Amino acid sequence: SQTIHQWPATLVQPVGSPLSLECTVEGTSNPNLYWYRQAAGRGLQLLFYSVGIGQISSEVPQNLSASRPQDRQFILSSKKLLLSDSGFYLCAWRPGGGNTIYFGEGSWLTVV
Amino acid sequence: GDSVTQMEGPVTLSEEAFLTINCTYTATGYPSLFWYVQYPGEGLQLLLKATKADDKGSNKGFEATYRKETTSFHLEKGSVQVSDSAVYFCALSKTGTASKLTFGTGTRLQVTL
Secondary structure (H helix, E strand, O other), rough: OOOEEEEOOEEEEOOOOOEEEEEEEEEOOOOOEEEEEEEOOOEEEEEEEEEOOOEEEEOOOOOOEEEEEEOEEEEEEEOOOOHHHHHEEEEEEEEOOOOEEEEEEEEEEEOO | OOOOEEEEOOEEEEEEOEEEEEEEOOOOOEEEEEEEEEEOOOOEEEEEEEEOOOOEEOOOOOEHHHHHHHEOOOOOOOOOOOOHOOOEEEEEEEOOOOOOOOOOEEEEEEOOO
């Protein structure tokens, strides 16, 4: 069966420090991959999506970047975190040809 | 662009009460519709879905019917439990290479004894 893992689950980082959140999907090939953010008390905002290795689409301009170095690996990064980057980050995947998106457990980021 | 509108929360109900969370959408074409649930401190879990008009999605006692004429996908449950307390998100996606989800803002449900 397919599973999705993301880590770390919780992160507290100072302003100006770098960020790396990692997500991997198992049991499938060539999935679509997504990064969403949920700020406190707000809905979900799509940050990036990828339809294949090295293919990244950004939905909103921001202080973050994404990379897909392998088929089932999706990484969210920042060179210098801002206070406004705090939130709950969710990785998600969709099987090729499917119409349902499945989410990981989420990563809580607090920038202090 | 596409959008999803959900009723404002929080919704507070007593156990065994009937639940309705309203959801309407705006989209061109024929989107698929979803309800996701987020329990405290966790990620999102797919609750149910419907892919075409008049389809009814159901799971764990929850139901929602895809109504194209009213562009709605209201979530219902006949008798809620304390364990149903969570945030519920309505979402849509359209067939395509990316098939991105567009979410509503979420509705918090609090069920009390």
